[in-house]
Amino acid sequence: MKLVVLAGTPGSGKTSVLLHAIKALIKHGRSPSVVKVDCLWTDDDRRFKKLDIPVHVGLAKDMCPDHFTIYNIDEMLRWADEKGCDVLLNETAGLCLRCAPYPDECLAICVIDVTTGPNTPLKVGPLLTTADIVVMTKGDLVSQAEREVFRERVLEVNPECIIVEANGLTGKGSFELADLIGCGPDAGKDMLLRYNPPLAICSLCTGENRVSRKYHMGVLRNLDGFMEYKGE
Amino acid sequence: MVYDMSEINSLTILGGVNKDGADEPIRSVEITRGEIVGIVGPTGSGKSTLIDDIEQLAQKDTPTDRTILVNGEIPDSSIRVDPRRKLVAQLSQNMHFLADMTVEEFLSMHARSRGKEASLVTKVIELANDLTGEPIAPHYHLTALSGGQSRSLMTADIAVISDSPVVLIDEVENAGIKKQAALRLLAGEGKIVVVVTHDPVLALMSSRRIVIRNGGMIDIITTSMQEQDVCSRISDVDNWLMSLRETIRRGDVVEGTV
Numbered sequence: 001m002k003l004v005v006l007a008g009t010p011g012s013g014k015t016s017v018l019l020h021a022i023k024a025l026i027k028h029g030r031s032p033s034v035v036k037v038d039c040l041w042t043d044d045d046r047r048f049k050k051l052d053i054p055v056h057v058g059l060a061k062d063m064c065p066d067h068f069t070i071y072n073i074d075e076m077l078r079w080a081d082e083k084g085c086d087v088l089l090n091e092t093a094g095l096c097l098r099c100a101p102y103p104d105e106c107l108a109i110c111v112i113d114v115t116t117g118p119n120t121p122l123k124v125g126p127l128l129t130t131a132d133i134v135v136m137t138k139g140d141l142v143s144q145a146e147r148e149v150f151r152e153r154v155l156e157v158n159p160e161c162i163i164v165e166a167n168g169l170t171g172k173g174s175f176e177l178a179d180l181i182g183c184g185p186d187a188g189k190d191m192l193l194r195y196n197p198p199l200a201i202c203s204l205c206t207g208e209n210r211v212s213r214k215y216h217m218g219v220l221r222n223l224d225g226f227m228e229y230k231g232e
Numbered sequence: 233m234v235y236d237m238s239e240i241n242s243l244t245i246l247g248g249v250n251k252d253g254a255d256e257p258i259r260s261v262e263i264t265r266g267e268i269v270g271i272v273g274p275t276g277s278g279k280s281t282l283i284d285d286i287e288q289l290a291q292k293d294t295p296t297d298r299t300i301l302v303n304g305e306i307p308d309s310s311i312r313v314d315p316r317r318k319l320v321a322q323l324s325q326n327m328h329f330l331a332d333m334t335v336e337e338f339l340s341m342h343a344r345s346r347g348k349e350a351s352l353v354t355k356v357i358e359l360a361n362d363l364t365g366e367p368i369a370p371h372y373h374l375t376a377l378s379g380g381q382s383r384s385l386m387t388a389d390i391a392v393i394s395d396s397p398v399v400l401i402d403e404v405e406n407a408g409i410k411k412q413a414a415l416r417l418l419a420g421e422g423k424i425v426v427v428v429t430h431d432p433v434l435a436l437m438s439s440r441r442i443v444i445r446n447g448g449m450i451d452i453i454t455t456s457m458q459e460q461d462v463c464s465r466i467s468d469v470d471n472w473l474m475s476l477r478e479t480i481r482r483g484d485v486v487e488g489t490v
Contacts, residue, residue: 152345175293
């Protein structure tokens, strides 16, 4: 089973890019399935279902969406296997930019919107820097020069990645992406995360909702950068 | 393999399918060095998609199933994506920059991405200022430039930093810049130029124009002598309009100059 984990900032075009890539995968004789993870609500499953492939939705609700994705990877792979598929496309919610939901033995794809400006690649963090493939979307809305500057910035933070310029409206880039997915790795048995998770556990994790600093415990960082442990 | 500018003698578009998946009637178009070819057709007919196919050097791997040959051969895949080896410079429809940087910072970074000298920045700004009535300074913020300023800067950037043997232009009209001067600058010496346009001056400056309908290439029209005649007449009108625009911009009166 080939495992593809697709992440990216909200509105970057993850679903549109994936829809086109799925059509190309089917043309190449693959049987893809999709698990769409979101936080609170999604209706993207209806868009995927139109392609007549197995679709599953997972809502993380009160759990961190990246943690939810990682916790459920085994379950997703089993489900895709039961459906007789050979590719599992996992579209994550990918929100907080602190973490990256990529296991080591998967094809990690980061979708990033060029119109957010060439400083964005510096802000996205491990979601971008640990990806195998970076898909640049909405390039038709900027000049070629701006696309090339953006590309340079992506390569500054992730020199090894393969960059695909895609357009979620026209399907540009979808064949290239499908080819890369076809060459991607099979999911491993004992996979590890590529990027280290944040310092746990903080008092927000345990349900503290009072703002004042005196209520907070854990490994905490001050506005000036000073870190300390407060607690038992 | 890196192509040198002088080594690109022709670009060939092999026909694919239209929006209905049927074969497009024109199966092959060869464009040679020094030629300007137009692309015409209704809005949404697929003109920009053809430009995209050329930009990506499509190999039956885009939704149109077209193939682009360089010098009659399938090009090396490495030149399709790396800006340092790119054959194609593209001026697209958009009229504004979104990058939050100064003109100078942006151009220096673009020069770096293309593996060019940072000293070219001054040249780009000089050329851009030849094309627009509103001067651009290096410290200006890109996002604050007017449509005409952005367009002339993009044009000059293509002529200098993205200097490539193939130039694709997606609509230059109504941009508040000297469009014939812009086209001449972009076409340079011995380049292959493909221009999407509805502008009569630009369309008739091309030697041939490809007609697109429903996603497919349906015809190729060669610009006749009579059409070239029309072209020079409307150029005069066009230049006259441009000069009137400048007069009005300066706050002068048009009366007496006509």
